[in-house]
Amino acid sequence: MNPPAADSPAGDGLRSSEVVGDDLVMVLNNSLASIEEGRLRMARYLGSDLTPRVVNRLEVVFEELISNVLRHGFDPGPGRSILVAVGRRPGEIQLTVEDDGRPFNPFDLAEPPPFESLETAQVGGLGVPVVRRFSTRTAYDRAPASNLWDAYVSHGARPANRVTVAIAA
């Protein structure tokens, strides 16, 4: 299957996007610009009926998951991409992020200790905990060969990290 035609102009970060069934499917490039372009496209898809609190929580989760892949999953440079699917479900918004980078389950990481003092505070690894806390469900699997990924990105049958989370709407 060929990659889909884009339903919005491609930028540095957003390679393509389209609505498949009721879900938004985006392919993001390996660049920080993808976070902002993907966020704006996601906002346009979701519309204006969500509360600011839900929108913020969704944007935090999106930012943390994508930046995590960009920083830790890939080496810098072109030729890698991230597939994102966003869908409305009864009472929640589901967000799925697939990347074909290094195997990595973010939900295996231990919770950081509570903040007790400036001297002892952990300053790294704070993104995944807030994803957990803002989500009603989280899941990870290492897909041996993702049909969705292969269809949209045409990388061939690469295994992919697939993270799915849901945020209460």
Place this chain on the structure above:
Amino acid sequence: MQISFGETEEFKKVTLGGRLDSIGVGKIEAQFSAGVVAGGRSTMVDLTEVDFLASLAVRMLISTARSLSTKGGKLVMFGANPEVTDTIETMGFDDIVPLALSEHEALALLRS
């Protein structure tokens, strides 16, 4: 992302505006940290115009507060909107970098 520095007789004040996301933090982190820590004066961070805050911003704020504390200064935030407050309180770092509702309350915290 916007950043500006001001001074009162007692304290320094930093005003931030825009999105404190990966790109925004990358643009201001060095200026923020250097500007706050220089001189070691206790500092208020005005978040009134901040629309969004991600974990990289938390790292920046904690690291800067830690460096400032080694010089005897305190860092206090104020004015966060309800969504930014939700993120800060969910992450729990207001336990070590206090978040005040208003500038008046931030001043009181710095004087305490």
